[in-house]
Amino acid sequence: MALQNITSPHAHGPLTTAKVMRRLLLATLPGVVALTWFFGPGTLVNIAWSCLLALGCEALVMTLRRRPVGFYLKDCSALVTATLLAIAMPPYSPWWLILVGVASSIVVAKHLYGGLGYNPFNPAMVGYVVLLISFPVEMTRWAAPLGGGATVTPGLLQALQACFNPATFDALTMATPLDLFKQHGDLTVTELWLQYPHFGRWSGVGWEWANLGFLAGGLWLLYLRIFTWHAPLAMLAALALMSALFYQGGNPGGAGSPWFHLLGGATMFGAFFIVTDPVTSAVSTTGRLIYGALIGVLIFVIRVWGNYPDAVAFAVLIMNFAAPFIDNYTQPTVYGHKRDGGSKP
Amino acid sequence: MRKIRDFHGGVHPPENKAQSLHGPIRPAGIPPQLIIPLSQSYGSGAVALVEPGQHVAKGEQIARAEGLSGVPEHAPSSGRVAAIEERSIAHPSGLPATCIVLDTDGRDEWIAHHGAEDFRQLEPAALLDLIRNAGISGMGGAGFPAAVKLSVNPANRIETLIINGTECEPYITADQALMRECSVEIIGGAEILAHLLGAKETLIGVEDNKPKGIAALRRAAQGSAIEIVSFPAKYPSGGEKQLIEMLTGKQVPSNGLPADIQVVCQNTSTTLAVYRAVHQGEPLLSRVTTVTGEAVTRPGNYEILNGTPIDWLLQQVGFRQEHCSRLIMGGPMMGFTVTNVAAPITKTSTCLLASTETELPSPPPAQPCIRCGFCSEACPVKLLPQQLYWFARGKEYEKLEDHHLFDCIECGACSYVCPSNIPLVQYYRAGKAQILELRDEHERAERSRVRFEARQERIEKIALARQEKRAQRKAAAEQRAREAGGDGSEQDLIQAAIARSRARRKEQTR
Ligand code: SF4
Numbered sequence: 020m021a022l023q024n025i026t027s028p029h030a031h032g033p034l035t036t037a038k039v040m041r042r043l044l045l046a047t048l049p050g051v052v053a054l055t056w057f058f059g060p061g062t063l064v065n066i067a068w069s070c071l072l073a074l075g076c077e078a079l080v081m082t083l084r085r086r087p088v089g090f091y092l093k094d095c096s097a098l099v100t101a102t103l104l105a106i107a108m109p110p111y112s113p114w115w116l117i118l119v120g121v122a123s124s125i126v127v128a129k130h131l132y133g134g135l136g137y138n139p140f141n142p143a144m145v146g147y148v149v150l151l152i153s154f155p156v157e158m159t160r161w162a163a164p165l166g167g168g169a170t171v172t173p174g175l176l177q178a179l180q181a182c183f184n185p186a187t188f189d190a191l192t193m194a195t196p197l198d199l200f201k202q203h204g205d206l207t208v209t210e211l212w213l214q215y216p217h218f219g220r221w222s223g224v225g226w227e228w229a230n231l232g233f234l235a236g237g238l239w240l241l242y243l244r245i246f247t248w249h250a251p252l253a254m255l256a257a258l259a260l261m262s263a264l265f266y267q268g269g270n271p272g273g274a275g276s277p278w279f280h281l282l283g284g285a286t287m288f289g290a291f292f293i294v295t296d297p298v299t300s301a302v303s304t305t306g307r308l309i310y311g312a313l314i315g316v317l318i319f320v321i322r323v324w325g326n327y328p329d330a331v332a333f334a335v336l337i338m339n340f341a342a343p344f345i346d347n348y349t350q351p352t353v354y355g356h357k358r359d360g361g362s363k364p
Numbered sequence: 365m366r367k368i369r370d371f372h373g374g375v376h377p378p379e380n381k382a383q384s385l386h387g388p389i390r391p392a393g394i395p396p397q398l399i400i401p402l403s404q405s406y407g408s409g410a411v412a413l414v415e416p417g418q419h420v421a422k423g424e425q426i427a428r429a430e431g432l433s434g435v436p437e438h439a440p441s442s443g444r445v446a447a448i449e450e451r452s453i454a455h456p457s458g459l460p461a462t463c464i465v466l467d468t469d470g471r472d473e474w475i476a477h478h479g480a481e482d483f484r485q486l487e488p489a490a491l492l493d494l495i496r497n498a499g500i501s502g503m504g505g506a507g508f509p510a511a512v513k514l515s516v517n518p519a520n521r522i523e524t525l526i527i528n529g530t531e532c533e534p535y536i537t538a539d540q541a542l543m544r545e546c547s548v549e550i551i552g553g554a555e556i557l558a559h560l561l562g563a564k565e566t567l568i569g570v571e572d573n574k575p576k577g578i579a580a581l582r583r584a585a586q587g588s589a590i591e592i593v594s595f596p597a598k599y600p601s602g603g604e605k606q607l608i609e610m611l612t613g614k615q616v617p618s619n620g621l622p623a624d625i626q627v628v629c630q631n632t633s634t635t636l637a638v639y640r641a642v643h644q645g646e647p648l649l650s651r652v653t654t655v656t657g658e659a660v661t662r663p664g665n666y667e668i669l670n671g672t673p674i675d676w677l678l679q680q681v682g683f684r685q686e687h688c689s690r691l692i693m694g695g696p697m698m699g700f701t702v703t704n705v706a707a708p709i710t711k712t713s714t715c716l717l718a719s720t721e722t723e724l725p726s727p728p729p730a731q732p733c734i735r736c737g738f739c740s741e742a743c744p745v746k747l748l749p750q751q752l753y754w755f756a757r758g759k760e761y762e763k764l765e766d767h768h769l770f771d772c773i774e775c776g777a778c779s780y781v782c783p784s785n786i787p788l789v790q791y792y793r794a795g796k797a798q799i800l801e802l803r804d805e806h807e808r809a810e811r812s813r814v815r816f817e818a819r820q821e822r823i824e825k826i827a828l829a830r831q832e833k834r835a836q837r838k839a840a841a842e843q844r845a846r847e848a849g850g851d852g853s854e855q856d857l858i859q860a861a862i863a864r865s866r867a868r869r870k871e872q873t874r
């Protein structure tokens with residue numbers, strides 16, 4: 020056998036990019052199960068359709084860019100983007116809405132910026148924001164959760180119908196807890212909780228369990244060291260701190276307890292699946308602390324004083340902008356540079 | 365108990381050490397021909413002292429050190445010098461080097477030699493000479509001449525001598541085998557080095573995956589001031605800078621030497637060689653090298669004569685050539701591939717790893733960087749390998765230097781963990797080479813600029829001097845013209861000149 024001439028290192032660790040992506044997908048499972056339990060199979064149909072579209076988009080772009088299609092599909096990154104977008108969208112979204120979202124994510128946000136690893140903005144969040152701005156009605160029509168307004172959830176057939184023949188589907192929808200909170204600034208928290216069936220133990224019915232599900236998946240990824248704790252923890256801590264500061268004891272004009280914010284909306288999903296997106300976040304650990312914390316603050320600000328129901332997408336995209344600047348100022352101190360202050364700012 | 369500091373990052377590749385640790389250290393034997401390169405280490409190399417056809421005894425000096433940083437060479441066995449010529453050697457550059465080729469006679473006859481009676485009676489300078497003349501270079505892989513490392517500036521009083529017994533690379537067990545079998549000599553060597561340096565404390569750092577080696581060293585060190593320090597195994601704890609940080613908590617300044625923080629570090633094999641040179645008067649003629657990998661049937665640690673051709677050595681250990689896909693000099697993390705098996709084993713060869721394709725599969729094509737940060741988590745120097753990769757691809761040399769490319773120790777931890785299989789270290793090596801080349805070019809350009817400017821200045825000065833002279837002459841002429849009663853105009857000047865020349869001619873004809 021001819022002897023190979025290869026530079027070191029000759030050994031390689033067990034992890035591959037495709038494995039990382041597959042673990043990410045697997046980690047969404049508990050959250051998706053909770054969403055499905057409370058809102059019905061809408062999210063599952065979202066995910067399936069979105070993944071199909073994403074593979075199609077990816078293959079198309081790769082063919083146009085004259086790259087080996089199979090090699091790039093293998094890394095599973097398109098599936099991750101598609102799944103995250105599908106989870107963020109309201110269940111029972113029509114097929115065309117998902118199509119527009121996926122195309123914006125994969126074609127525009129990912130490939131027009133050079134493909135995997137080059138995109139400055141989180142593709143799933145770009146897709147989400149494009150939809151939210153263009154189709155605000157469809158994007159804010161959330162199904163009522165089981166035990167929080169609905170007594171049964173739609174079946175799978177209905178879910179498919181909702182997606183592919185939306186005109187014939189009529190689901191029970193209602194405002195999300197975050198919306199309610201904003202619309203009723205004149206009520207105390209206790210009154211709100213009494214008047215509306217939307218609220219559960221800590222936060223919205225269903226929402227709190229979905230959040231716990233995503234938290235569980237995130238903790239598993241942390242345990243696997245797919246990402247470090249810095250960005251998600253900083254984001255959650257900042258959000259908790261902000262909501263504690265502005266809680267005002269649950270009186271009118273207050274902004275919901277820390278629990279309400281931590282387990283409400285897309286908080287945990289954002290913390291562990293969006294903020295941790297390595298491509299678009301800051302690089303160093305200090306950088307990720309700052310990056311995460313600022314996202315946490317922004318989420319609170321937009322949620323409470325902004326015009327949009329949830330804020331994770333906007334907060335993340337804004338901080339995607341800032342990530343390179345954060346990197347610039349947070350280079351770690353390299354070995355041997357301590358005493359003479361050799362590391363540059 | 366000494367406090368062990370952890371260093372940032374690091375990885376835990378599969379150790380694969382058991383294969384080569386079955387038996388004791390075995391001599392590989394005397395090959396029919398030895399090939400001794402005249403530049404085995406960093407530094408200026410050596411100059412041959414023998415001629416083709418000449419008979420040499422074992423241990424006889426055959427090349428002298430060139431300059432202060434060179435290392436002399438000795439005949440590893442007795443025989444006849446066959447040639448002094450270019451041969452291919454095992455070096456990352458792949459370039460051939462001048463070698464002394466020795467046909468051995470199999471008698472292995474020693475030259476007369478004897479050790480020092482009592483090294484404590486010797487001045488540091490004399491000891492240093494002894495070590496230099498024994499041809500000892502660092503045997504941990506880089507091959508820095510031991511004597512150079514040991515001759516520290518007296519201003520840096522050495523506090524700590526560290527013997528590096530970590531051997532953190534997978535597969536390699538040569539130092540471990542030596543600890544098991546030669547612990548007394550290793551401790552003896554450490555004592556010599558401590559005496560030479562006047563070190564306040566002497567530590568031997570060993571990873572805790574070598575319990576037998578640690579036990580043997582502890583036994584041998586009883587009653588001495590030498591401390592055996594063990595710590596959890598983690599690659600690259602054997603990196604000099606990492607080891608120093610773990611044991612002393614101090615960091616070697618960037619661009620500096622361990623001696624700058626009053627530390628000197630020497631490798632276990634080197635320490636043993638020092639012992640033999642001082643106590644037995646034996647120059648460095650052989651070393652223990654791990655020969656391992658799935659493509660050899662008798663892996664183990666072998667005592668191998670300096671200059672033993674790799675192909676001959678492989679025959680001795682049951683090489684299964686048809687299965688070997690990669691032949692690596694050194695370990696799987698930092699070693700380099702050898703493609704010409706005629707090249708010899710040298711003083712720096714810690715390991716020869718003959719691996720099969722299943723053992724170390726060919727690298728799959730690199731995928732895009734997903735910026736996962738696994739690499740920066742693993743980097744022992746706290747660099748940001750993903751950023752360096754970015755800048756290296758973009759040839760942004762300033763950014764590379766800004767992000768401390770030159771502090772990279774090329775340990776390979778980043779490439780090891782990279783899920784996208786990017787050959788990061790390859791980019792860093794290329795980046796370093798390009799920057800050095802640019803610096804060189806810049807320097808050359810600077811030098812020629814200075815030369816050009818000096819020349820320009822010279823020319824200007826000459827021109828200026830000429831101008832001045834002309835002006836003076838003109839002034840003098842005007843003066844004369846005025847004295848002659850003219851108004852100093854052009855006409856007068858001409859008249860005056862004519863008058864002068866007439867006068868001169870008159871004088872000449874007279
Ligand atoms: S480990 Fe590889 S893929 Fe991950 S950030 Fe580093 S270079 Fe990029």
Ligand code: SF4
Binds near residue numbers: 743747773776789
């Ligand atoms: S090779 Fe260089 S950049 Fe990579 S881990 Fe080692 S020191 Fe860090």
